[in-house]
Amino acid sequence: MSAPDGRRPAHDTSDAPPAGSGPGGGASAPDAIGVAVLGSTGSIGRSALKVLARQRERFRVVALTAFDQRERLEAQVAAFHPAFVGMVRGDAPHGWSGGAQCLVEAVTRPDVRIVVNGIVGAAGLEATLAALQAGKRVALANKETLVMAGELVTRTARECGGEIVPVDSEHSAVLQCVTGRAATAVERLILTASGGPFHAWDAERVRHATVAEALNHPTWRMGRKITVDSATLANKALELIEAHFLFGVPYERIEAVVHPQSIIHSFVEFVDGSVLAQLGFPNMELPILYALTHPERLADDGITRFDPLAAGPLTFEPVRTEVFPALGLGMRAGRTGGSAPAVFNAANEVAVAAFLGGRAPFGRIAEVIEAVLEEQVVTDVASVEAVLAADTWARRRAGELLGCS
Numbered sequence: 001m002s003a004p005d006g007r008r009p010a011h012d013t014s015d016a017p018p019a020g021s022g023p024g025g026g027a028s029a030p031d032a033i034g035v036a037v038l039g040s041t042g043s044i045g046r047s048a049l050k051v052l053a054r055q056r057e058r059f060r061v062v063a064l065t066a067f068d069q070r071e072r073l074e075a076q077v078a079a080f081h082p083a084f085v086g087m088v089r090g091d092a093p094h095g096w097s098g099g100a101q102c103l104v105e106a107v108t109r110p111d112v113r114i115v116v117n118g119i120v121g122a123a124g125l126e127a128t129l130a131a132l133q134a135g136k137r138v139a140l141a142n143k144e145t146l147v148m149a150g151e152l153v154t155r156t157a158r159e160c161g162g163e164i165v166p167v168d169s170e171h172s173a174v175l176q177c178v179t180g181r182a183a184t185a186v187e188r189l190i191l192t193a194s195g196g197p198f199h200a201w202d203a204e205r206v207r208h209a210t211v212a213e214a215l216n217h218p219t220w221r222m223g224r225k226i227t228v229d230s231a232t233l234a235n236k237a238l239e240l241i242e243a244h245f246l247f248g249v250p251y252e253r254i255e256a257v258v259h260p261q262s263i264i265h266s267f268v269e270f271v272d273g274s275v276l277a278q279l280g281f282p283n284m285e286l287p288i289l290y291a292l293t294h295p296e297r298l299a300d301d302g303i304t305r306f307d308p309l310a311a312g313p314l315t316f317e318p319v320r321t322e323v324f325p326a327l328g329l330g331m332r333a334g335r336t337g338g339s340a341p342a343v344f345n346a347a348n349e350v351a352v353a354a355f356l357g358g359r360a361p362f363g364r365i366a367e368v369i370e371a372v373l374e375e376q377v378v379t380d381v382a383s384v385e386a387v388l389a390a391d392t393w394a395r396r397r398a399g400e401l402l403g404c405s
């Protein structure tokens with residue numbers, strides 16, 4: 001796919017089999033690091049498999065899981081020969097694991113050292129916690145995990161020797177800028193936002209945007225839920241909360257700026273006023289590779305090399321919170337803390353599903369989030385049960401407001 005100006009490739013998540021991955025397409029080295037890819041049939045999962053197919057000297061795919069999409073999963077199994085395959089829903093072929101527990105089975109295997117969590121939504125939480133409890137590295141794309149249970153997830157990592165390494169491009173950028181520096185040297189994080197397909201639209205037009213318009217992201221090709229989140233800017237709220245928990249920076253020192261070209265993936269300002277940024281064409285393969293190798297870097301000839309002339313002018317705009325209320329609501333939920341981010345996330349997931357299913361107009365997404373946040377009684381979410389209770393309540397309430405239950 002091309003960006004609207006046709007200058008550069010957007011994130012390609014085509015179904016083309018990864019180079020060299022077919023039968024006989026190159027086995028992994030015997031001492032290669034075992035990787036589980038959760039959500040392997042999705043946008044992140046497929047990008048991860050492209051990276052892993054090129055890096056067989058260092059990594060080997062030992063587990064794959066998906067929700068359904070059996071045929072796509074079968075093609076991946078034929079290409080990578082993983083020891084474990086899990087499919088959450090549908091008839092799992094003989095030898096595959098079925099049901100939701102296959103996620104925990106996959107991540108706790110002794111031959112898995114790194115878990116790429118490419119699951120969308122709250123469904124990724126249990127597997128993230130189980131992987132961290134088992135002391136694994138989690139290359140985390142599933143930002144909803146950190147939003148709904150940031151304290152629990154980061155504490156589990158600290159206490160159990162697990163490690164969370166972000167895949168999200170903005171957080172990968174921040175990590176690349178801060179690695180090797182003292183946390184006290186960091187003054188401010190500035191996350192960039194493409195602004196989504198509606199970044200120049202007026203508020204009334206945005207409220208009535210169609211599903212096709214919302215799914216037409218200008219710079220990234222991603223799964224449907226995150227693409228809608230990018231159009232409402234709820235995605236940026238989720239990312240501000242994610243950044244807070246990943247890097248321990250207070251909310252008043254984390255900002256967002258619209259950068260329509262998606263070339264600069266984020267900025268870090270240090271206490272002396274110096275600012276570092278990480279740049280590249282928008283493609284998730286690079287942050288996925290970095291999450292696998294951090295803090296090392298590995299040569300990879302499949303990554304599109306940067307060209308400043310092809311990138312063209314880089315521009316910045318303020319975020320229009322009055323047109324994109326979901327952003328302000330999410331930021332407020334982050335600052336409120338406790339169960340509020342989990343409630344924000346759950347209400348958003350339900351409202352986005354209703355929008356994608358044609359049961360709610362675009363503008364209703366933020367309205368439902370706001371109504372559910374207003375009604376909530378904020379609680380502590382120190383345990384997984386408390387997180388899930390807040391999540392369940394918010395889902396039910398959002399469903400009621402949308403007339404789905």
Ligand code: NAD
Nearest residue numbers: 039041042043044066067119120123141142143222223226
């Ligand atoms: P996607 O919809 O393309 O893929 C989701 C994957 O999760 C699929 O493989 C699906 O089978 C699996 N899945 C869905 N529901 C599940 C369930 N209940 N149990 C188990 N597996 C389930 O989504 P995506 O765009 O790849 O996004 C995945 C995550 O990565 C999201 O949290 C998103 O915010 C984040 N992310 C994505 C991108 C991107 O470029 N796509 C960039 C940054 C962050």
Ligand code: MG
Nearest residue numbers: 168169170239
């Ligand atoms: Mg992002």
